[in-house]
Amino acid sequence: MRIRVGHLYPDYLNIYADRGNIAVLADRARRRGHQLDVTAIGLGDAVRPGDFDLFYVGGGQDREQELVAHDLAGKSEALRSAAGDGAAFLAVCGGYQLLGRSYRDVAGVELPGIGLLPVQTVAGTTRMIGDVLLACPWAGRTLAGFENHAGRTLLDAGAEPLGRVLAGFGNDGVSGLEGCRYRRAYGTYLHGPLLPRNPWFADRVLADAIAHRAGGEPEELEPLADELELAAHEVSAARARARGGGRS
Amino acid sequence: MVERRERPASTAESGYGCVMRPPLALDLETAAFRAAGALSRLARRGGGTTIPGKLLWKLDPGAIDALARRLPRGSALVSATNGKTTTTAMVAEILRPSVAVLHNASGANLVSGVASSLLARRDAELGLFEVDEGALPEVAQRLDPRALLLANLFRDQLDRYGELEIVAARWRRAVADLPRASLVVNGDDPQVAELASGVETARIFGIDDPAHARPALQHAADSKYCLRCGTPYDYPAAYVGHLGDYRCPKCGHSRPPLDVVGSEIELLGLDGAAFTLSAPEGACRVELSLPGLYNVYNAVGAASLALELGASVSDVGAGLGRFSPAFGRFERIEVGERRVLILLIKNPAGANEIVRTLVDAEPPRVAVIALNDEIADGRDVSWIWDVDFEPLLTGLETLVATGGRAEELALRFAYAGLRRDRIEVLGSLEAALDRGLALTPPGGELAVLPTYTAMLALRRLVASRGYVANYWEAAA
Numbered sequence: 001m002r003i004r005v006g007h008l009y010p011d012y013l014n015i016y017a018d019r020g021n022i023a024v025l026a027d028r029a030r031r032r033g034h035q036l037d038v039t040a041i042g043l044g045d046a047v048r049p050g051d052f053d054l055f056y057v058g059g060g061q062d063r064e065q066e067l068v069a070h071d072l073a074g075k076s077e078a079l080r081s082a083a084g085d086g087a088a089f090l091a092v093c094g095g096y097q098l099l100g101r102s103y104r105d106v107a108g109v110e111l112p113g114i115g116l117l118p119v120q121t122v123a124g125t126t127r128m129i130g131d132v133l134l135a136c137p138w139a140g141r142t143l144a145g146f147e148n149h150a151g152r153t154l155l156d157a158g159a160e161p162l163g164r165v166l167a168g169f170g171n172d173g174v175s176g177l178e179g180c181r182y183r184r185a186y187g188t189y190l191h192g193p194l195l196p197r198n199p200w201f202a203d204r205v206l207a208d209a210i211a212h213r214a215g216g217e218p219e220e221l222e223p224l225a226d227e228l229e230l231a232a233h234e235v236s237a238a239r240a241r242a243r244g245g246g247r248s
Numbered sequence: 249m250v251e252r253r254e255r256p257a258s259t260a261e262s263g264y265g266c267v268m269r270p271p272l273a274l275d276l277e278t279a280a281f282r283a284a285g286a287l288s289r290l291a292r293r294g295g296g297t298t299i300p301g302k303l304l305w306k307l308d309p310g311a312i313d314a315l316a317r318r319l320p321r322g323s324a325l326v327s328a329t330n331g332k333t334t335t336t337a338m339v340a341e342i343l344r345p346s347v348a349v350l351h352n353a354s355g356a357n358l359v360s361g362v363a364s365s366l367l368a369r370r371d372a373e374l375g376l377f378e379v380d381e382g383a384l385p386e387v388a389q390r391l392d393p394r395a396l397l398l399a400n401l402f403r404d405q406l407d408r409y410g411e412l413e414i415v416a417a418r419w420r421r422a423v424a425d426l427p428r429a430s431l432v433v434n435g436d437d438p439q440v441a442e443l444a445s446g447v448e449t450a451r452i453f454g455i456d457d458p459a460h461a462r463p464a465l466q467h468a469a470d471s472k473y474c475l476r477c478g479t480p481y482d483y484p485a486a487y488v489g490h491l492g493d494y495r496c497p498k499c500g501h502s503r504p505p506l507d508v509v510g511s512e513i514e515l516l517g518l519d520g521a522a523f524t525l526s527a528p529e530g531a532c533r534v535e536l537s538l539p540g541l542y543n544v545y546n547a548v549g550a551a552s553l554a555l556e557l558g559a560s561v562s563d564v565g566a567g568l569g570r571f572s573p574a575f576g577r578f579e580r581i582e583v584g585e586r587r588v589l590i591l592l593i594k595n596p597a598g599a600n601e602i603v604r605t606l607v608d609a610e611p612p613r614v615a616v617i618a619l620n621d622e623i624a625d626g627r628d629v630s631w632i633w634d635v636d637f638e639p640l641l642t643g644l645e646t647l648v649a650t651g652g653r654a655e656e657l658a659l660r661f662a663y664a665g666l667r668r669d670r671i672e673v674l675g676s677l678e679a680a681l682d683r684g685l686a687l688t689p690p691g692g693e694l695a696v697l698p699t700y701t702a703m704l705a706l707r708r709l710v711a712s713r714g715y716v717a718n719y720w721e722a723a724a
Contacts, residue, residue: 146630228655236656
């Protein structure tokens, strides 16, 4: 099966090794007999909701994020409609913020988001930097990564987080929540990149994209030998326990 | 452990007002601090390169300024994301025959390291310091340098330095605070060249040799968008990362005219490089024993600063010709019947150039790559995914992955397409080195690519086997 991925603004939003996430998705799809077709969606490119099974949005520096925010706002209707039709979204860091309703910087200037995720973000004066470990009770698994953000992201009442913080800062450093999950859209501050050391989550995103393509509900993918991935997960999780959330 | 990367204290903590005890007389103090350095080395805490400086800084921060003012020919500072250790060592080599140069050769490049260097040698005429990008404003303010070389800004250790724009803003402040210092900047880096905008006396250097340009900007290129209007730059020639000849197609913002140029470049595999240096003072052919285009940049930058400090073109050519690599940067160490080639990697732009230089010469069959995640390496290891390691795959039969994050590195290569049975994960650096050497035939050379703390550990390891002097001895 061809899984069609729309990679939003790869030239601008690529700061925390986002291509690592794409490489992992492509390789894990290939080993299940599928093919990942990745199309870059840039400034001024039109998006048709049915064209993609998965949208990927990475993180950028403030300057780059500003350059794309207004363009993205013009695509908001198409992207929201794609999400409503069950397309999968993975948005990391700045991309996560942009999928929310808005981002207010330290000077009080508000950048528009696309309102796909029920969150809003306000920049703080200090950055939250370090290793993170999350529990994801909805999947019965953990996620390990690295965070580096000044934004404090607040979930609307009733919104689902991606996970609960076991170690690290998370969305805002106080709520104990990290990321946001809405239908098949996932937003998170975890990079590092996220997917190589969290293979179950890579497979979950792939399964969601396949479900969009094939119709029906996501199905478990056939397991792969993930010894290296799990060993990397363990080291990353141990780092978070030892030094996440500004512990050292 | 050399704590090269400790954060500079805020200026609020460095005034006399916060010092609890009165400052000691300077001479008594310096003797005590030199003793502290020796003690720290004896105590095997590491090189001891920053311990005395830290003590001095804590007890009497103003003493650093006083020590610097004693230098009869003042000081010059070098900062950059990549190449500052090599560039500074090159300038020192150029000047060495004619000036007694004090130089923080062991790479201790925060305020405390500069202070320790000032304490270590009292007969120097000129201070020459590489300075951490983030520490530049404070070091510049304390030393009041007569010249400042600013060479490049790449994304590096975002967990520590923050975004590129934040470092650039600090540099702008440092430059604004030093109206009397001669400014030497790399015109091929848009952010850095901009620092000299409106500074008539600035000396601007760069490279002009389209034959060595890359076909396109690399994946992780920074500063791709026009500083003035945000449009992507056109690059008639991109040489290293985003360094090159750039022009904005919309507003016309472009590389400024160059005063000092490296051209007619020859890259001689792993053996060296040669280029023609042209400056207002004259021109010469330079033969470097260091390979790679990035070292041509280092050499042209070093030449520019040396000329600014009064060296002649022939001093520059001779000094660069004599120069041998700074520790851990393209350093070759004989280990029994084999050689170890140490290539420090620390960020995508620098690592890309290492990979390109290795592969252009001859793709290695075996490589040991050591990824640590201490503060000095960057705790965030995501940068390895922005490095274009893929060209190494052409000849690689075995990758030995080591260091605290060996598994992460192994995954990087596995997802790049290296078969998993060709990847060996060995957490211990010593085991990894021995494995790499065992896979290297007698007379052969083993490429080892360590991050900063792994590089120090590796040198300690080969030193403990008696193959090389410890770096603080080598640098002395």
